[in-house]
Amino acid sequence: MAIGFIANTASVLSLSIGKQHPEIIGKDINDSDGHNHHGITILPVPVLKGTAPLLHHLREQVRPYEHQVTVVDLIDTTRTTQTYMEYSKQMLSTPTEQLIFCGMALYGPKKLVNKFTGNLGLLR
Template sequence: MDLHLEHIKCVVVVADSLASGLQANAASVITMTLGQRCVELVGPDVKDSDGVIHPGVVRVPVPILTAPAEQIDAIWKRSDSDGLVRVGFTALAQSCRTYEEYVDRLGATPTADLRFVGVGLYGNKKDVNRMVGSLPLLR
């Protein structure tokens, strides 16, 4: 593991009020976006002993935590000023059937009216822990 990754933390927080399938959906969307935004999270491809190449996987743990939606909104707002990479996932996004519908509906919605049901954070371990350190793991 690279030295800088030892000081990095990546977490996903989903609303505890969501059904388990919607929690899984929110977590998967957030982690895919984090992987695209933070390319150093995913390691290089690896060969097994037969020479078959397997795609690289995440290089740091990514715990999935839960919190009330109001707390996720607060984490979203506070994390803007800490130099963290953050990915929010809203109830609006979860209600859309296509990306085009999401783009249209989000474009017509003020930020203050968005209700976050998930957030992903990536950055300095101390800063991330300060935001989510006491939250429980998803069960």
């Protein structure tokens, strides 16, 4: 997968998790000259690697835990659709077993998130 697509996927997933959990963004801070800097995440955000089939399997494994873990996933139609409306239509018309995942973000209790991601290596 191209590095630009990986970076875009990580950005989209991060923005979506941030929307769902604004409490993970720190307060704005000033530098020594008094210039304001907007808050950034107060948590580490590891970017892990995995294949599309592995992500599909992971997505199904985490489904029963969605009351405890926020899951944001991204399917490959983002590469071919031009608008969110097109993306929505494609998602709606594609059977779940045919979805091809290109990324996923999980947020929740560390122990539970590690249960699903502990065997994934860091993207380097």
